[in-house]
Amino acid sequence: xxxxxxxxxxxxLSESDFSEGKVLFTYDEMRxxxxxxxxxxxxxxxxxxxRGQILGAYCPxxxxxxxxxxxxxxxxxxxxxxxxxxxxTGIVNTFSLCYVTWDMQRLTQPEIPAVVEIDGASxxxxxxxxxxxxxxxxxxxxxxxxxxxKPEDERQGAITDILYFKPLEEQQ
Amino acid sequence: MGMRxxxxxxxxxxxxxxxxxxxxxxLSWQAAKMxxxxxxxxxxxxxxxxxxxxxxxxxxxxxxxxxxSDGAGAWGKPYMRSYVGGGTGVFTPIQGWYHVASGLFDxxxxxxxxxxxxxxxxxxAAFLTIFDHTTERxxxxxxxxxxxxxxxxxxxxxxxxxxxxxxxxxxxxxNAAEHPCALLGDATISVQDVxxxxxxxxxxxxxxxxxxxxxxxxIVMAAEHVAKRITDKPVWVQGVGWHLDTSYWTNRDLxxxxxxxxxxxxxxxxxxxxxxxxxxxIAEPYDPFDYKALHHLEGLQLAERGQAPQLYIDGTAERxxxxxxxxxxxxxxxxxxxxxxxxxxxxxxxxxxxxEAGGRQVPGQPRRGIAQAWGDLMQxxxxxxxxx
Numbered sequence: 001x002x003x004x005x006x007x008x009x010x011x012x013l014s015e016s017d018f019s020e021g022k023v024l025f026t027y028d029e030m031r032x033x034x035x036x037x038x039x040x041x042x043x044x045x046x047x048x049x050x051r052g053q054i055l056g057a058y059c060p061x062x063x064x065x066x067x068x069x070x071x072x073x074x075x076x077x078x079x080x081x082x083x084x085x086x087x088x089t090g091i092v093n094t095f096s097l098c099y100v101t102w103d104m105q106r107l108t109q110p111e112i113p114a115v116v117e118i119d120g121a122s123x124x125x126x127x128x129x130x131x132x133x134x135x136x137x138x139x140x141x142x143x144x145x146x147x148x149x150k151p152e153d154e155r156q157g158a159i160t161d162i163l164y165f166k167p168l169e170e171q172q
Numbered sequence: 173m174g175m176r177x178x179x180x181x182x183x184x185x186x187x188x189x190x191x192x193x194x195x196x197x198x199l200s201w202q203a204a205k206m207x208x209x210x211x212x213x214x215x216x217x218x219x220x221x222x223x224x225x226x227x228x229x230x231x232x233x234x235x236x237x238x239x240x241s242d243g244a245g246a247w248g249k250p251y252m253r254s255y256v257g258g259g260t261g262v263f264t265p266i267q268g269w270y271h272v273a274s275g276l277f278d279x280x281x282x283x284x285x286x287x288x289x290x291x292x293x294x295x296x297a298a299f300l301t302i303f304d305h306t307t308e309r310x311x312x313x314x315x316x317x318x319x320x321x322x323x324x325x326x327x328x329x330x331x332x333x334x335x336x337x338x339x340x341x342x343x344x345x346x347n348a349a350e351h352p353c354a355l356l357g358d359a360t361i362s363v364q365d366v367x368x369x370x371x372x373x374x375x376x377x378x379x380x381x382x383x384x385x386x387x388x389x390x391i392v393m394a395a396e397h398v399a400k401r402i403t404d405k406p407v408w409v410q411g412v413g414w415h416l417d418t419s420y421w422t423n424r425d426l427x428x429x430x431x432x433x434x435x436x437x438x439x440x441x442x443x444x445x446x447x448x449x450x451x452x453x454i455a456e457p458y459d460p461f462d463y464k465a466l467h468h469l470e471g472l473q474l475a476e477r478g479q480a481p482q483l484y485i486d487g488t489a490e491r492x493x494x495x496x497x498x499x500x501x502x503x504x505x506x507x508x509x510x511x512x513x514x515x516x517x518x519x520x521x522x523x524x525x526x527x528e529a530g531g532r533q534v535p536g537q538p539r540r541g542i543a544q545a546w547g548d549l550m551q552x553x554x555x556x557x558x559x560x
Contacts, residue, residue: 003523003530008353009202010187010387011194023193027292030232036305046306066423068307074418094328094426096320098373102312104294110374113317115325115422125423128308128317141328159310 041070044083050157052149056121058082067121086120088147089168093117093126097136110136116145116165132164144168175273179399179406180265180558182211182392183519187353188507191289192386196231197243199388200285203512204245207281207390211402218392219277220250224264224284224511226257229298230291244283244390257302257547258460259414260284261389261514262554266412268393269556273409278395285388286509295384302549316381320373322426322550323463327375329427330478332466334375338366339484340462341379341504347491348501350531355385355507366462382460385507389515391522405526410540411445411557413438421549432471432544435553439542440473443557448473452557454524454534454541455495456517459502468544469497471553496534499524514545514554521558 017023038046041057045068048055057069057080064075069083095114099107112134117126131139132148145165155161184206186192186199194202200223208214223237223244233239237253244251256263261284268282288295299315326332341361348357361379369378399406415438417431418424436448445451457468466480474495475483483489489497500506500520503513521541523529540559546552 003528003533005206005352008185008187009194009206010189010192010199010353012187012189013191013193015191028232034305038306042306066420068420070420074420093422094321094325096317096324096373096376097371098314098317098320100314100316100372102297102300102314104296113311113313113321115321115426124425128303128311128313128321128422130311141324159307 042068045069046157049159049161050155052152054086054088054118056084056086058084064122065120065125067118067125067127086118090116090118090126090145092139092141092143092145094141095131095139112136112139129162130164133166176275177396178269178272178393178409179396180391180409180522181394181399181402181406182207183522184210185353185389185516185519186387188355188385188387188509190355190383190385196285196287197240199386200240200243200283203388203390204281204283207392211392213392215245218245218249218279218281220271220280221246222264222268222271222280222282223253224260224515225253226260226286226510227298229301230288230295232290240285245281256552256554258458258510259514259545259547259552259554260511262518262543262545262556263414264511264515265391265393265518265556266414266554269409269412272393272395278398280393281390282393283388283390284511284515286512287386288384288509289386316373316376318549319461320376323375323461325426326463326467332478332481334367335363336481336485337463337466338363340465341366343484343489344459344498344502344504347499347532348505351501351506354501354505355383357501357505376461380462382503382508385509387507387509387512389512389519391515391519407522407525407558407560409556410559411439411443413555415553417551419549419551421551428477429467429471429553431551431553432468432546433473435555436472439555439557452540452542453538454499454521455497456500456520456541456543457497458545459498459504460508462504465498465502468546472542472544492535499532499534517543518556525558525560
């Protein structure tokens with residue numbers, strides 16, 4: 001059928017059609033504000049961050065330690081009652097050197113988002129965070145890192161209470 | 173299981189463009205009309221309508237399914253919109269399939285529409301809500317992060333080079349040069365062009381990524397007794413599968429898409445396929461990023477883990493190779509209007525298996541193909557197998 005059809009519908013416009021007023025359009029902004037309850041599992045996690053501690057949850061049935069903590073185990077669907085402290089160190093599971101912001105503006109110095117496998121959690125169990133105090137070209141998968149915390153009196157019980165992860169001293 | 177046989181009997185699509193003059197309603201109507209015309213049916217013959225479209229946040233419209241319903245031909249009919257992120261385009265025909273296989277309807281119109289250009293300044297920001305609002309969004313992530321992170325993990329786990337991954341982008345964009353609806357078809361692009369393109373979030377570069385697009389695709393699905401009256405060449409849905417992995421995406425293996433494997437195994441079981449590499453003749457894995465096609469080929473069991481690049485190196489993946497991959501041009505070449513892009517892959521199998529794909533036609537009268545899409549934080553897998 002596609003081979004028989006010569007003309008397909010769909011009319012392409014370019015940015016200049018808008019900027020030069022060749023087409024009519026409506027512009028509007030929508031603003032939404034939300035306040036999310038943290039819930040039980042993440043609430044405990046955030047309270048731990050405020051104390052300078054990364055918490056996980058241990059499922060005795062699956063013998064898995066997950067991070068962040070949660071109230072039910074996905075694997076066995078049993079409640080998870082054991083919130084356990086983890087180390088604030090880990091290894092870089094994967095990372096990126098990101099040169100654009102969320103709205104595609106360019107950065108000269110890259111941000112370094114990474115998945116950090118937290119020591120004390122089960123293998124491949126990590127969290128999303130960023131790396132800092134490191135030469136972007138020296139970052140590699142398997143790099144051992146440690147959390148850099150905000151000063152205690154500035155912590156708010158948020159993931160940003162960890163400023164970033166930096167390479168562990170002993171390696172440098 | 174007492175299921176009826178279901179065939180695809182017609183298909184239609186609009187051009188995929190960066191920004192279309194037509195609204196989502198208008199694109200939906202154009203694709204739906206072409207699909208109905210292609211099998212000489214009218215809306216009166218249609219018992220129910222299934223619609224696929226991605227998050228309402230792209231359009232800034234509440235209940236987008238209902239909003240585009242007139243264009244999709246849904247007025248006065250049983251109508252349902254499904255949404256599983258990027259997996260939607262392959263899930264919506266699964267929904268159409270079970271409406272017919274169950275005996276509920278004889279003819280179903282399946283429409284997938286996407287209008288990504290309305291979001292300002294860039295549709296990427298509409299994706300931010302997929303990150304967890306408490307534990308992730310406070311880090312000010314952007315959508316490229318998850319792909320860059322997954323791609324880097326994939327490359328590191330198996331020792332795959334950027335060059336090998338760039339071959340995917342090259343082949344798909346070259347294939348798309350033959351597609352009349354393609355946005356980024358390019359018959360002369362080279363691996364070096366991909367490697368020289370702007371670095372966005374290393375290892376992801378500009379030409380590793382599919383473009384934001386507007387477009388719509390529609391197919392008509394019918395029960396066996398109706399399909400055989402409509403056409404001599406029905407293309408049967410032989411297997412479907414879908415599966416979900418954990419939403420805690422940092423708590424799982426990022427190098428292998430288990431959710432695709434389970435979805436594929438469900439579909440292979442239904443189709444009675446024991447050896448996918450011999451029994452599948454065309455593969456349309458989901459390719460919003462070039463490494464994703466490789467990842468998904470491994471999940472689909474069409475390559476060993478970490479070995480999918482070999483299909484592109486030795487020519488297996490080419491249009492005249494042993495297992496043509498994305499002969500349509502895929503999302504990298506034709507474009508990525510999310511839900512429409514997935515259904516485009518199903519439509520491509522329909523045209524390929526009927527021998528109607530024109531310049532894109534895979535030689536050797538392919539008998540069976542697989543289409544797959546993935547969605548959300550890399551956790552939804554949807555698969556459809558079709559054949560003669």
